[in-house]
Amino acid sequence: MAFYDLSKPERDALVAEINQEIAQDLSQAETERIVRCFSNDDTYVRKTGYLAIGKIFYAQPQLQNTIFSVLKVLMTSEDELIRQTVINAAGEIGKFHFDKIQVFMDTGLFDKHHRVRNAVIGSIKKMGEKNPEPVLTWSKSYLEHPDKEIRREICHGIELRGRTHPQDVLPLLKVLEFDETRRVSETLVHVLGQIAYKNGCLKTVVEHLNTWKNKELVQHALDEIVDVHNRYKKFAVLSQDEAIAYIDKHYKY
Secondary structure: OOHHHOOHHHHHHHHHHHHHHHHHHHHOOOOHHHHHHHOOOOHHHHHHHHHHHHHHHHHOHHHHHHHHHHHHHHOOOOOHHHHHHHHHHHHHHHOOOHHHHHHHHHHHOOOOOHHHHHHHHHHHHHHHHHOHHHHHHHHHOOOOOOOHHHHHHHHHHOHHHHHHOHHHHHHHHHOOOOOOOHHHHHHHHHHHHHOOOOOOHHHHHHHHHOOOOOHHHHHHHHHHHHHHHHHOOOOOOOOHHHHHHHHHHHOOO
16 A cells, blocks of 8 residues: 555554664664665655654764665665665755765766656755755766766756755856757756745846856746746746846846
8 A cells, every 4th residue: 555545643653663674774784674665666655764764864873884884785776766765865864964975976866767866856955955065066066067967967956955045056057058958958947947936036046147148048047037937926926027027127138
């Protein structure tokens, strides 16, 4: 039975059981229960597993070395679900200790399976929100990577930090303004739209776009920003008309 087909008490009991089993495996330097959880077809069971690793890492410091050893071994698994969950577990640790798990992100970014690469993007998002400085420094090192998918994934990964602190990610995004790969430029435009609709963000984004040289791309980004203010009108600080008026007044075409 799927996780969310269970009743709330049953889900709570399952979460407690998974936490106990993972802690037991770690304390005995075993992996059987962890592997069973990390390879489960149910996304929410795997999520419970990687959240458990994060909780144990902070609650039981004596198990930290064991956790790293187990994650390192499981990262070599042939099962992409296990590798994906390893990355997500590392991301929980990286919210406060990015230096300790950077190697997992470096490895996962080049994984052969999209699930694992997507886990890196998701981890960049959640780590960048809590621990932006080392995560953004790491991200910057990949923005000019020869592999277009790496550039696109990193661009996507820093989006969440940009939604609340656009000033932190705009200098990184600018590196991509002349990227010739369509998928990269489309992701760049998408991210610029996503970081411009919350309180005070449009001002910061427009000010920065005034320094960009690729006017064609900037126009696409401004169109996306205007469209986002309509699509997300329940969440946007400004109405679409107010966003258009602001851009017309402050963007130096």
